[in-house]
Amino acid sequence: MFDKLQAIKERHLDLEQQLADPGAATDQNRFRKLNKEYSDLRDIVQAFDRYTQAKRQLDESRAMLKCEKDPEMRELAQTEIDDLQQQIPELEQQLKVLLLPKDEADSRNVIIEIRAGTGGEEAALFVADLLRMYQRYAERQGWKCTMLDYTESSMPGGFREAVLEMSGNDVYATMKYESGVHRVQRVPETETQGRIHTSAASVAVLPEAEEVDVEIRREDLHFDTYRSGGKGGQNVNKVETAVRITHAPSGIVVACQEERSQLQNKERAMTMLRTKLYDRQLAEQQQERADLRRSMVTTGDRSAKIRTYNYPQSRVTDHRIGFTSHALPQIMQGDLVDIIEALKLHDQTERLQTAAES
Structure with a gap:
């Protein structure tokens, strides 16, 4: 799943660069398709960013707990670890839902x-x-x-x-x-x-x-x-x-x-x-x-x-x-x-x- 999400993020960045090109709007049909694909991928990319940030914060909090001697700081790190361990499975589930194949007709009137x-x-x-x-x-x-x-x-x-x-x-x-x-x-x-x-x-x-x-x-x-x-x-x-x-x-x-x-x-x-x-x-x-x-x-x-x-x-x-x-x-x-x-x-x-x- 991680490789697929990484590929989606790279595609989203590529689309952003194409849409920023001043000449992109000259072909309105192509511009609409690019813009639609960019919008469709945005929710996945944002959810993936929240997921990777939470994973990074979890690693940092675990490292802090391992080396920190101050009791208050250790308690703070443990609280953050508990919160993140609850958030990460929810974010994973959200990503799985977002990655489900969409009905081709979903965006239609x-x-x-x-x-x-x-x-x-x-x-x-x-x-x-x-x-x-x-x-x-x-x-x-x-x-x-x-x-x-x-x-x-x-x-x-x-x-x-x-x-x-x-x-x-x-x-x-x-x-x-x-x-x-x-x-x-x-x-x-x-x-x-x-x-x-x-x-x-x-x-x-x-x-x-x-x-x-x-x-x-x-x-x-x-x-x-x-x-x-x-x-x-x-x-x-x-x-x-x-x-x-x-x-x-x-x-x-x-x-x-x-x-x-x-x-x-x-x-x-x-x-x-x-x-x-x-x-x-x-x-x-x-x-x-x-x-x-x-x-x-x-x-x-x-x-x-x-x-x-x-x-x-x-x-x-x-x-x-x-x-x-x-x-x-x-x-x-x-x-x-x-x-x-x-x-x-x-x-x-x-x-x-x-x-x-x-």
Whole structure:
């Protein structure tokens, strides 16, 4: 591990020198790649520096304890040794986590699709609740959140489906844990007997694709335009600004109606199409190495029930890791930090165990 860390530190220094070159910014694509690699390695280098400094201080304190005669100085050296012996294993564990292979898509923005499942109108209302939860979480994270498309239900305030885009720093690395079936248990507004109903909604978190990720032929696309049903200014319901794209080879259909112009909606829809095709490629790659993947957290299996929101008991349970919280109101307001951090920790533990066994 030490040799690998030393090589990373040398690479980080080399990148720093390349970025400091006045001519580095002339090629913007190369500059962005260098800057991203430099940023990705920075946390590892800083953790390695803290580790080597702690090891050096431990050696110095042990040498002091061996030759020092003054009782107070010996006590001081022993205290420092005890502290450092506790810190060093923690720093080693931190380095092991940082050295775990990263998902290639972790740094990407995401497109999130939320669809009503079993439960009729109550499921549609739950889609709206999840949508608000994610929007507010994005606000807390300082991410940009944009609604791309939606289909309203017959009950006011509900959605049969909603599609939104989140952009920011390492969004997929955080939001990928949300893929799956979310279940809600509560008394619906339409229930006259006070009985608790169970409804569900599926969430798909897709890493946003770039043009270079997938090849799309113009002749494979069919474009439709229609009048937007959402908020888009005075042109709404007068001009066909909404765009629907069908990709013939895959049968994938995407639509966007939230922008004010047809061109903007077309660009957004093309991003959605690329993302869906890219997600399909990733799923095929993951299937090929499914026998090597142990953690249910990272499979992205959208058919699995991952979380239950129980309103009568104000309880949220993530079934993948047995996490339970009684702060349901705060969670529905976007306070997902505790759940997501627990999922990340579980994922890291599983991957560290796999790495140790291999």
